[in-house]
Amino acid sequence: MTPQDAPVPRGPWSEVPTVEMPTGDTSIPISLLRDVADALLKLPGAKVCDWAAQQPIVGLSTEYCSTVYVAGDGDSLSWRVSEPVAGNHKTCRPFFAVKDDDYPPSQVWVVGYVHNHLCAAPPSSDDLSAWPTDVFDPFVAMAEVRLWPGNPAPARYKNTPIELASALVAERQDGTRIFLRWFPTGEVQQWSNAKSRWVTLGTCAPGNLTGHGMTVPRCRPGSLQLLSK
Numbered sequence: 001m002t003p004q005d006a007p008v009p010r011g012p013w014s015e016v017p018t019v020e021m022p023t024g025d026t027s028i029p030i031s032l033l034r035d036v037a038d039a040l041l042k043l044p045g046a047k048v049c050d051w052a053a054q055q056p057i058v059g060l061s062t063e064y065c066s067t068v069y070v071a072g073d074g075d076s077l078s079w080r081v082s083e084p085v086a087g088n089h090k091t092c093r094p095f096f097a098v099k100d101d102d103y104p105p106s107q108v109w110v111v112g113y114v115h116n117h118l119c120a121a122p123p124s125s126d127d128l129s130a131w132p133t134d135v136f137d138p139f140v141a142m143a144e145v146r147l148w149p150g151n152p153a154p155a156r157y158k159n160t161p162i163e164l165a166s167a168l169v170a171e172r173q174d175g176t177r178i179f180l181r182w183f184p185t186g187e188v189q190q191w192s193n194a195k196s197r198w199v200t201l202g203t204c205a206p207g208n209l210t211g212h213g214m215t216v217p218r219c220r221p222g223s224l225q226l227l228s229k
């Protein structure tokens, strides 16, 4: 399928209320992710995991990707997600374009994507390398840039530029939820309910291909340890 033929998802997804700036944050707000989790994790297969093996179940487990974007102008900007696109048990392919119901393309900025992970798995190497611009190469040693590499017109709310980030939502076996987001700089953050803020877990880059065709991200200071609360 060529890019021209590819369908563009529409937004905002009616299951997820839009979130108005200011949110007290410069990137994907937790309030949006909580609503995304409520909606995404209801979809067929979105929570199916073989917990004994800690593996998704082929043919049943399903990841869903929604595009995360902001729409509006510098004085009134809202966070939105597109209708989700279903993938399979180990991946979904995000669209970095969206057709918004309320705003023309000139007032829409794609920030990243959000998806569900099965079995409460952390971000994959593919997750860390997918960004809504072909100008930026995350495999190259990264400058400390979280904005819009190569994009002359970053989204702004008043004087605050919006930072690119992608996110995942997941549920543990005990039903508690995990919210993670990561930036083009490689920082991976988890929402801490106990601290009521984002906590940086480490700085990661896509890993090398293994014999199984899967890659594990390389992280500093060590492999990612998810918070328990």
Ligand SMILES: [Zn+2]
Pocket: 115, 117, 123, 124, 127, 168
């Ligand atoms: Zn993923």
